[in-house]
Amino acid sequence: MLPNLAAWLSHRLPSQCLACHRWGPGGPLCPACMQRFAPAPELPRCSGCGQPWPASLWPEPPPPRCGACLRQPPPWQHCHVWVDYGYPWADLIARWKLQQHPALAAHLARWLLSSPRLAQALQQADVLLPLPLSPQRLRERGFNQAAQLTQHWARHFAQHPQGGPHARTDLLLRPQHQRTQRTLGRSARLRNLHGAFTVRSGADLAGLRLLVVDDVITTGATLRAACTALQAAGAQHISVLAVARTP
Ligand SMILES: [Zn+2]
Ligand SMILES: [Zn+2]
Numbered sequence: 001m002l003p004n005l006a007a008w009l010s011h012r013l014p015s016q017c018l019a020c021h022r023w024g025p026g027g028p029l030c031p032a033c034m035q036r037f038a039p040a041p042e043l044p045r046c047s048g049c050g051q052p053w054p055a056s057l058w059p060e061p062p063p064p065r066c067g068a069c070l071r072q073p074p075p076w077q078h079c080h081v082w083v084d085y086g087y088p089w090a091d092l093i094a095r096w097k098l099q100q101h102p103a104l105a106a107h108l109a110r111w112l113l114s115s116p117r118l119a120q121a122l123q124q125a126d127v128l129l130p131l132p133l134s135p136q137r138l139r140e141r142g143f144n145q146a147a148q149l150t151q152h153w154a155r156h157f158a159q160h161p162q163g164g165p166h167a168r169t170d171l172l173l174r175p176q177h178q179r180t181q182r183t184l185g186r187s188a189r190l191r192n193l194h195g196a197f198t199v200r201s202g203a204d205l206a207g208l209r210l211l212v213v214d215d216v217i218t219t220g221a222t223l224r225a226a227c228t229a230l231q232a233a234g235a236q237h238i239s240v241l242a243v244a245r246t247p
Contacts, residue, residue, distance in 0.1 A: 018095070019088040028092055028107055039083050042117055048074050050081035050217060050245045074220065075227040076212070078239040080121045082112050085216055085244035093215055093244060097145050105145065108243055109152035121241060122153055125165040125211035131226055132174040132197070144169075146213045149243075165211065172212070172226060173198050186219060193225035199233035209237040217245040 014023050017030035019037065024030035029037070043052040044062050048069025053062040065073075083089050096104035112118045122128070130146035138144060150167035157164025178192050199205070212226055217240075227238050 018092055028104055037088055042115060045081055047078045049220065050079040075224055075231050076238045076240050080118055080241040081245045082115060082118060083244050084247040089244050102143050102148060105148035106152060109149050113156060123157065123164045124209060126208045127210050128153060128165045128167045129172045129210055129212045130169060131212060131214040132172055134174050134177040136177040145215045150213050171200050171203050172230065173200060189219060189221040193221055197226045197229035199229055203233060205230060205233055205235035210235055212240045214242045217242045
């Protein structure tokens with residue numbers, strides 16, 4: 001089915017909630033489960049790694065960065081995260097990516113836009129860069145999940161009176177296939193990713209506010225490798241955004 005048609009239908013046909021399995025008015029989660037699980041009020045998070053601050057630290061305004069990010073700053077200015085990677089979001093993301101339900105991207109893209117913090121981060125960017133998949137992974141999956149989100153947001157902001165970012169899939173590239181990161185430890189992940197990302201030659205990134213988009217941050221090693229390649233190519237303003245991060 002065409003992805004746009006699938007998205008259109010999934011907003012309109014009754015569907016079964018992924019969390020409580022009740023039939024509802026359309027959408028992957030029913031309104032009651034959305035209210036229960038969606039992140040509101042929004043958790044304050046470390047601007048370096050996106051980890052939430054412990055509840056005991058708020059409502060005091062927590063410091064912008066955790067100790068680990070102060071000791072070893074990541075190659076980006078700000079890390080924006082919507083939710084912790086857990087129930088029911090982990091199921092939903094797995095269904096989207098691994099069981100090939102690309103229509104779920106439209107729901108996720110809308111949910112993230114409804115967060116004022118994330119909508120602002122998106123609008124303040126000049127260019128959205130979906131984290132690329134290797135050509136082999138792209139063939140296996142059939143779509144790049146991060147590119148689906150950035151396409152949706154670029155379309156959204158194209159109609160916005162104040163404008164917004166463009167999405168580019170031809171700047172940050174991943175020409176070679178790497179072993180899956182899932183089973184590797186931290187140092188093996190970094191070795192595995194060495195040289196994985198390149199930037200299109202001749203790209204002038206210096207003045208652009210770049211926002212690199214991924215679905216899930218696990219250790220952050222992949223985003224680090226991508227952002228280090230962007231820095232080496234002259235990028236000065238890099239932030240990252242993910243739907244979820246492993247707590
Ligand atoms: Zn439900
Ligand atoms: Zn941190």
